[in-house]
Amino acid sequence: MTNEELKVSVSALYPAITFDETGEFLNAISSVAEFRSVMKTLRHNKELEFDFLFCLTCIDWKTHLMMVYHLMSKTHKHVLVLKVKLDDTKDPQIESVADIWKTAIFHEREVFDLFGVNFKNHPDMRRILLDESWDGFPLRKNYVDENMISI
């Protein structure tokens, strides 16, 4: 499906989703409340069938966090970027998608580790790269580390 067709079929299912077409891929922005059902539909809908979650990450925009899911369909060969805005930077929470795409188990742990986003219903929510005792979330823009030397 082309980006345009994707846009039509996704917005037919979820009219609340907004789109942004500046980049290479079609960006869809969903709300936290709707997020889980959107993801389920994207995975299981026969026309969309996004079976391959190839990138899962987060961006810290200082005022809010943005979860970014890069989805691809192996059968239909189309790509969709789903974004979710998390307004609460103190204790950001979002539903886990680890049961839909197993690759999310590791990727969500990484986001938790580096950004502090809490994934609800994740099977094993622990830090993955850093020590359990690590203080703070290093990829946040407001992270300070006195050991860090800048040029």
Add this chain to the structure above:
Amino acid sequence: MAETEKMIFPAQLHQTADGGIVVSKLDDIINWARSNSLWPLVFGTSCCAIEMMSAADAKYDWSRFGFEVARATPRQADLIIVAGTIVMKMAPVLKRLYDQMPDPKYVIAMGACTISGGPFFYNTYSVVKGVDHVIPVDVYIPGCPPRPEALLHAMITLQEKIKNETYFGPSKTIEK
């Protein structure tokens, strides 16, 4: 490298009327044995480990020096070549491995990351800025990663350091 000629055995032949007596110092023999039998611990964390493997391969072949007996367990190793970045999470493990090695033990810091954090010195939150903060280092080789020949050079440099040690009495210091 002061001497490149092969030392067969650290001894002189003392000529007597009928034949000769081989004379040697115990210190020399001990140092000869230790310096020629450096068994490294298999310890590579990143890119330098590949060059360490290259040093073992047929082209560079560190077995010529008797280094090829790479041991997977620290108990049987004499030398730890820290080949790669050491991060905060790894540092206690490295320390522990070093402590598990029996004396005498030596450390070579291979590559920029190991010596000082190298490419990851600035703006990183998790890298140990120099492995000498964790364990004492005998020889440093800069490079990112150093060539296999550079590693061999470092090992020869280490051999020279060992040859100047004394088993009985104070240790000599050498400049390099």
Add this chain to the structure above:
Amino acid sequence: MSLILDIGFAPFASGVHNWVYGMFGNTTIAMIVEMVIAGLSLLVFLVPLCFFLGYMERKVAAFMQMRLGPNRVGPHGSLQIVADTVKLLLKEGLTPDGSDKFLFNLAPIIVVITSMLVLAPIAFAKNFQIWDMSIGVLYVSSISSISVIGILMAGWSSYNKYSLLGAMRSGAQIVSYELSIGLSLISIVILTGSLRMSDIVMSQQNGWWLFKGHIPVIISFVIFIVASTAEINRAPFDLAEAEQELTAGFHTEYSGMKFAMFLLAEYINLFVVSAIAATLFLGGWMPFHIGSWEAFNHIMDFVPSSLWFMGKTFLIIFIIMWFRWTFPRLRVDQLLNLEWKYLLPISMVNILLVTVMAIMGWHF
């Protein structure tokens, strides 16, 4: 030089024997003294032998892998192993906390002693044998399996999980492979009709069993080589110390001198199994003879018997080393499959064939 060796050996052995028994009226004391002398001379013989085997192993490996191998310590690197040994002797010997200290220190000694015990009935040259007992073959197969006790002890007492796993693997391995070793030895015993090593060697005067025993003996020879490689824990059967799986297996916690003893035992074991194979299948110190070629046989006789023995032994050692530097390691279940599905049934059928052959007198 080699001539001196050959002429010198036999009179030397009997000379020492007569001298000791003449010196001491009491036979008990004389026997003890003779045992000590034999033990010491074995040690004197074994240490250089192990040096050589270590050197050989490294050089064989190097040449098979297109590299030079040790060449800087001593002429052509021949003193490399000496340096290694001196270093290991002077290295700190650690006993880990939590280990069973007594067993931990005892294990390497047991391993070395058992492997040295097996040397007793081996005929190194004509009339040069430490103890020509009437149950030679039985003795060999029973003593050689004791070494696993040392390995189990080492693994259990180290208080290390890798060691324990390695020891358990070794136990399973030796228990299984002991069977095929026994069966392949029996085929020669059936043909010879004696368990005595000297009888077995003498029975090969007209030709080695490998050549005159037809196909069944060749099969048991192959089985013996494979099974004994497994019994001495050498690659591809080195599961007990599988470096990539268990770091160093049962000797993970051993360092310095104690580790050197395991290495020593490994090389003695290698020598022993090769020597047994050479004795049983390749005629021990017997020179190579071809039926009625008198001139040829005469030339062969001129080569000293000790050289014949060593030559054959080292040929088999080389083959075992060749295995090591070629094959990947087996997995535990493959190891047991190989024994129980292939080696054991084949050797059982083989025994049947050998028995029929011996009864019918089909061998030469």
Add this chain to the structure above:
Amino acid sequence: MFLKDYIGTVYKSSKSLLKGMKLTGYYFSHPKKILTEEYPDNRATLKMADRFRGEVVMPHDENNEHRCTGCQACEIACPNGTIKIITKQELQPDGKKKKAIDTFVYHLELCTMCNLCVVACPSDAIAMAQTFEHSVYDKKQLKKTLNKPGSKIMEGVE
């Protein structure tokens, strides 16, 4: 049928094993195929590739003059702060003051030999050398000053 399979398996397995042994045996018996270069003994003939990057050097000519203007382009180009240039104001013969380098500090222990400084240099003052034998006992010796004592900038290099 079972027996046929069984013997077939034994035959095939033994054949595959012998194939491997044939290869290693071949190399064992052909010592000419040995590839080893004996490093410390071949130092006389050992030549690195022209572009090989061993360390950063600052070539000086016979008058002890270099081409570095102290523009700090390399310092900016370096991704990990390997180069520190300390500049001074030098009095020109015509009375004007001009920026010149005081010390060109080069941290060999940090350097990744990425060549970005050499590419960035507008006056070709620095280059990559082919040396690689840098092993030392003391880390401090890896901090180097590239401009030789008493050196000055070449005429005409701006």
Add this chain to the structure above:
Amino acid sequence: MSLLGAPEVTEDGEFIINIGPQHPSTHGVLHLKVWLDGEMIKKVQPHLGYIHRSIEKMSESLSYRNFIFATSRMDYLSAHINNEACALTVEKGLQIEAPPRAQVIRIIMAELTRLSSHQLWWGCTGLDLGAVSPFFFAFREREAIMEIMEETCGARLTQNYMVPGGVMYDIHPNFQNRVKTVLKQIKENFKEYDQLLTGNVIFEGRTKGVGYLSPEDAISYGCTGPTARGSGVSCDIRKWFPYDGYEKVQFEEILGTGGDCYSRYMVRMAEMKQSVYIIEQLIDNIPEGDFQAKTKNVIKLPKGEFYQRVETARGELGVYIVSDGAASPYRIKYRSPNFSNLSALEHMATGAKIGDLVAIMATIDLVIPDVDR
């Protein structure tokens, strides 16, 4: 060595061993906590982060020219391809394209890298399975490739040859001849690889039917590269989203059928041949012209998000740059192939034996610094 000293036995009598962080089979510093029942693996839990070097954080403060060098240290066996991915992403942001000559050089270099990476993998697979000799046979050809790399790029392993807009300097005059001789040698030596390992009965026994990964699981776990292709999942970015002119060369995407270690092994072996084939097509047809497109001294990407996917030797590498218009990226995410491939390890290894765990890790071909970044 075990990180936690005391023997741990769970209530069910399961034996817990810690493989790593320093262990010969983990190819780096990976810590696997393994629950064992005898030799049988009940559960594997990978613990990462022993080489987490915060490359993503570091890149946020580096300029677009400078951040490339750090990616060589991620997957150091595909250093070229990593650099290429970064350069391509920056080029995408600048909306420029490397000149044709640079593109062809990039492909040749990338395929040489893939070849050398697979050779190292082949040697290490042998080593992991207990055969030492393959290691030396593999390094024989690898050294020849390294020499070519050194001659043209100036370094053996972390070449740093790619710059935004092309390559750093032109190929060495000897390059073409040397590549051709090395390729000839490599093609001959593929036979030796087969003799030594591929047909070996022990090797087949240790890899066939071991570590099965179904195509559905491979996709779900986000596996890419030979790990997924061994299960028959088509995922070659060079075919799906061609970059740098891969659409102009002919090659096959190798797909396995078994989904086991042997299948992954065969995929890599066949991929090596494909790489040789690709280089053979291009080596005589390097177009004349510039090797670098003109770029400004200080590169500034426009505001926006840029995502570039490339095929490294281990799978799909994604470089995701979020730019706010400044001279350094606002956020960089490297979607590394090994991170996703490793997550499937637990699934593959459950129910296998310890020896199988080593075989599985060998055929996933992990590079731990790429996992941790």
